[in-house]
Amino acid sequence: MINAWWLSRLFICVFGMLLAGCTQKPLADRSLTFWCSNNAGEIAFAKEFVQQWQQLRPNKPLRYQPIPEGQSSEEIILASVVGKTTPDIYANMWQGSVEMYAKAGVLIPLDTLKGFWEFITARCDSAVIREITSSDGHIYQVPWKVNPIMLVCNTHTISALNGAKPPYTYAGYLDAGRQLSRDANGDGYVDQWLGYTEVKAIWYERLFNFYPLYLAASNGAPLIAPDATGDLHAAFNNRYAVDVFRFLQTLYKANYFARERLSATRDPFLAQRISTQFTGPWTVGFLEKFKDAGFDYDTYAMPVPNDHRGPVYTYGDPKNIVLFNTCRDPQAAWEFVKTLVDKPGDRRLMELTGQFPRRKNVDTDSYFASFLSKNPRLLPFARQTRYIKGVDNCEVIVDVFDIISQEYEACVLFNKKTPEAAIRDAARAVDVLLTSERANE
Numbered sequence: 001m002i003n004a005w006w007l008s009r010l011f012i013c014v015f016g017m018l019l020a021g022c023t024q025k026p027l028a029d030r031s032l033t034f035w036c037s038n039n040a041g042e043i044a045f046a047k048e049f050v051q052q053w054q055q056l057r058p059n060k061p062l063r064y065q066p067i068p069e070g071q072s073s074e075e076i077i078l079a080s081v082v083g084k085t086t087p088d089i090y091a092n093m094w095q096g097s098v099e100m101y102a103k104a105g106v107l108i109p110l111d112t113l114k115g116f117w118e119f120i121t122a123r124c125d126s127a128v129i130r131e132i133t134s135s136d137g138h139i140y141q142v143p144w145k146v147n148p149i150m151l152v153c154n155t156h157t158i159s160a161l162n163g164a165k166p167p168y169t170y171a172g173y174l175d176a177g178r179q180l181s182r183d184a185n186g187d188g189y190v191d192q193w194l195g196y197t198e199v200k201a202i203w204y205e206r207l208f209n210f211y212p213l214y215l216a217a218s219n220g221a222p223l224i225a226p227d228a229t230g231d232l233h234a235a236f237n238n239r240y241a242v243d244v245f246r247f248l249q250t251l252y253k254a255n256y257f258a259r260e261r262l263s264a265t266r267d268p269f270l271a272q273r274i275s276t277q278f279t280g281p282w283t284v285g286f287l288e289k290f291k292d293a294g295f296d297y298d299t300y301a302m303p304v305p306n307d308h309r310g311p312v313y314t315y316g317d318p319k320n321i322v323l324f325n326t327c328r329d330p331q332a333a334w335e336f337v338k339t340l341v342d343k344p345g346d347r348r349l350m351e352l353t354g355q356f357p358r359r360k361n362v363d364t365d366s367y368f369a370s371f372l373s374k375n376p377r378l379l380p381f382a383r384q385t386r387y388i389k390g391v392d393n394c395e396v397i398v399d400v401f402d403i404i405s406q407e408y409e410a411c412v413l414f415n416k417k418t419p420e421a422a423i424r425d426a427a428r429a430v431d432v433l434l435t436s437e438r439a440n441e
Helices: 002-023 040-056 073-082 095-103 116-123 126-132 155-159 170-180 203-208 210-218 239-253 282-290 330-341 343-353 366-374 376-387 397-413 419-440
Strands: 032-036 062-066 089-094 142-146 150-154 193-196 224-226 232-234 274-279 297-300 319-323
Touching (some): 032 040, 032 330, 040 330, 073 095, 089 095, 089 330, 095 319, 095 397, 116 330, 155 274, 170 193, 170 274, 210 397, 232 419, 239 419, 274 282, 297 376, 330 343, 343 366
Parallel strands (some): 032 089
Antiparallel strands (some): 150 274, 150 297
């Protein structure tokens, strides 16, 4: 799969060159360009703030554009880097991609811009600042928005159980599976499950099952960490990762989770074929729009080991803002970005998209209280923002998740390996990868 990943990069490079020929900006156009996500809420957000900027700073023209359509925004951004057609400003950059672009020298170190440090220390706590700091000591990304992954439960079915109520330990969650999973139509096959999570062995799917469970079990431990010499190595060959693999393996072995692809059918949670799901706050708007009368749900922390102590962390799915080094006026670009991520900007993001800013105390800051009181379904996610993690700053983090995903498939889905062997083999493969990367530097 690593070779496949690099082959895909090569393909994207070619695609990028084609894209460059199609979208090169005329030299006479001196406006700054802001690429936003192409979902409706973020397009509305971008349009509103660009209009405000133009009224305040007509001498600094700026235009927005939804990121061009493609298989994924990550591929489009990579193509634009290769084709040198990057926007001046890009919002919605996956945090795991930033270190790769920083090492490629295509991002502007934001800490070199006037006013950045005052801003970042006011908005973010020290843990977040450490998380986004590159291995060279600079910061190349503005922490922007998060979508904490949590456990959403069907209130009606869960409340009918004998014991086994959330928040769940592994034992409690498995007990709920024992009571809920069954053959509802009598054809000899289970068709009513405790839950479902995507079974595809694609690296990013592990961000929504294995990884949040690992963070919850380990109090937010890294997958990759420096050793005594300062070199990065796999840090996940531990009891937490093994327990997560065993927990998930048990859910599939016992038929508490569906192996079939339910994502191609009507939403299985709304159809009540599953009673729980690991998901983010984007689900709330969807459920509120399409739920049947009488359907109800609630949101809880991710399941944890039976002996867990302390807060329950999860994956925050952070998307951040970067400036590319093709930007002709970085200071003006930064001044615009600040309007997106000050308190009024953050509240407007919440109002238009239902997503959360990555700023400290968003759940208790009185500035955001009116939004949360009007949207109580989102309050659990707001509280969870205190205990979230992104991904480790490692330029090959995608390959790391790819390796884990291959072992996940062999162990969790097909029961071909023990959890101990699968995690051990994944860690060894990651160490080989990291050693190879150092040799190539």
